[in-house]
Amino acid sequence: MSDFHKRTWLITGASSGLGKSLALEALSKGHRVLGTTREIQKAQHSFPEFEVNGGTWLSLDPGNPVAHEMATNIFAAHNIDVLVNNAGYAFIGGVEDTSEDEVRSQMEVNFYGPLRLIRAALPNMRSKRSGNIVLISSGAGFTARPGRAAYSASKFAIEAIHESLSDEIETFGIKVLIVEPGAFRTPFASRIITPAQYRSNGGFSQAYQGTSVEKMVRGMSDTTGMPGWLKGDPQKAAKAILDAVENGHEYLRMPLGADCVTALESKMNSLQRDFDLTRAVANSTGVDS
Template identity: 35%
Template sequence: MSKVVLITGCSTGIGRDLAIRLSESGYAVVATARNPETLINLEAALKLPLDVTQTDSVRSAVECTLQLLGRINGLVNNAGYAIRGAIEETSERQVQEMFDTNVFGVMRLVRAVVPPMREQKAGCIINVSSIAGKRSTPANGAYSASKFALEALSDALRLELAPFGIKVVVIEPGSIRTHFMTTAIAHTPEQALSANSPYRMLYRQSELFAEGMQRHQSGPEAVSRVIQQVIETDKPKARYLVAIPLSGRLILYLGDSFWDYALRRMFPSSAVASHE
């Protein structure tokens, strides 16, 4: 019997690549997207509308999967996006909306799939976090906060669900070539686009930094390959860093002063702005 894996956010990027990979490997994939038209050309056992910010949408996708396929062996909480901007210039509404997807969306899915997984006495929940869930950088603080929150809730969940045979794993990708950056740019707060923004130099530096990162991006298959390995491992680790070069991994272990020093070198514009 093939394993049933439900994936959120399959319209593009990592979710779509994963849906294709797992379907080709014989899994019964439940590919979901908030706009089901984006799934038309995708091969999957089941294609369902699912907006992670809507409790009813989550419930009906899970119920429909159980009715038609009888079980859910794996859940991949992949749907998510970033907003860019200095904390001061990021609106409360934008941050709340992002948390509604990146954090509360995951909790909605967890509440819906854990009861059937507990009955099965087995299951695997994979939460797609980010390197930003380990370290926060200027103009990316709100997104980082959402991924830090996801890391924290995953750590608690891993221990809460272990007695029921349900595994919880966090995936922490570096920079991946998807629609992610385009969506992040589209979510840049209005104030940040103003020529009068006190952070304009930081934003310029941050754009240059992102452009530099884009030249070294991995494709989404780097992440979906690791997710497949996790699904197929009996004893997965708690978290997996993906597509992060050795230098990037080492920097994670720096103390705060060294980290700030490295960041000031990466984003010297914030210092320039303060001396104008």
Template identity: 40%
Template sequence: MATPFTWLITGTSSGQGAEIALAALQAGHSVVATARNTAAGKEAHPDIEKLGGVWATLDVTDESAQSTVEKLVDQHSVNVVVNNAGYGLRGVLEDLSMQQIRSQMETNFFGALAVTKGAIPLFRQRRSGTIVMISSASGFSGTPSQSMYSGSKFALEGVSESVAEELAPFGIRVLIVELGAYRTPFQNAVDKPTEVMSDPYKGTVSDKTAQRITAGHGRQAGDPVKAAQAIVEVVTGTGRGAELSEVLRLPLGRDAITRAQVKMKAFSHDMEKGKALAEWAVFDEPYDGYPPL
């Protein structure tokens, strides 16, 4: 391997995080696997330690998360950080409490920012490193019945776009991974529609979408092992990822591609329909070059 990679992965005790850790280790890299409950992670995935991975306790919502990550990055010479920790929140906006909404943003959004901020200083000093944001197809195309999960991932993608340009001068790459439906325990941990959908919304598109997602658990087309391999190859520029070193977004899964295409088509339609009005809503004076077009 030309370049040594040491990965710090959040939310590694189960699901996609564990698969990314295993894929990186199997490819010959080093891994710092983090989780709130490392004992559960070790029990569920003993191969992580057997392959040379080390575990570290990290709760991304804790006030100490940023400083903990900074220490781990320094101690283990980490050069890849994967923001994988997160959870899904089922329910339409009207039905969700503000506490539920804030908790969703605290883990999926603010937690990822704390981890990223912990990694940036040393990455910047070394003028290298990769930050992977595990997003979702729902972070590019909103999903009824998962409005706040979509919102947390949309927010993460917006910050990631800006941060990618902020960090590029220092040789730091940001990669947004938009996962489709994958066969992990993720959806099984989400509240079921019968538990969260209030009567006014029953039978609506939100209810039907939630029912379809729940009914599809265990039958998702996405293979988490292949997704993990794809992420490792894109980050390291090897195998199937050799030609993807410049991409910002990496949709994974046929459904992720289809949803992105539908969203882009709808966006293009709205742009064309509103173009004349948009161009009218400016001062009647010659364009002076600001903002740059």
């Protein structure tokens, strides 16, 4: 690879899971990689290969409002070409069982976090008229299953920002990619948060016992070993993302994992069905001329 193609990547939440695999893949391709984490010492201990292979840790908590100012300083100090907003977690619980504060915390990390980084990255990327912005969203950013309302809301909302942004910044030569993974083998499931008020009951209230909420909460918080429903290989995901960024892509959304393909197809079919059933009434609501 020529030096021209060596680029500087900033990956949030690079200490674990998909961020870790992406960091290793980018380093192996000769890129410079800055990885953010909330706890550098912990990351150094759990992921020593990162620094051994040339990566640099930066301290940042995207979920903290000061992250915008901190990221602005990072972008001023380093000539970053590729921003990967990867850090995130899932809050799993029924709508009625979830407090407003729990939704707000989910939004701080999964919605405002990436937004803070994007707004810090754009001045530099615009002035050099190039750059890549990658969001690690989720299949949950396109389809909202029971028990995943807050998580899906955060991913739907941040996908909307990226969808608008992709048109707004195309003129500056900056590309946007939304990655929608299905279930991948990372420690993600072991970090799921459930409604505090009902945690002693397994994460759901009595009223939702036996419903789709109980099924989702129990299913997703079963973290004994590596749950069987995690079929995705993070290394293969990392390779696919690197390929898209390095070789260019003509699409905005990239689903990853056969489970995600099935879920997205099902959502598109249900959208089409609703559309077919409502097209006539939709077209009938204009003013009479």
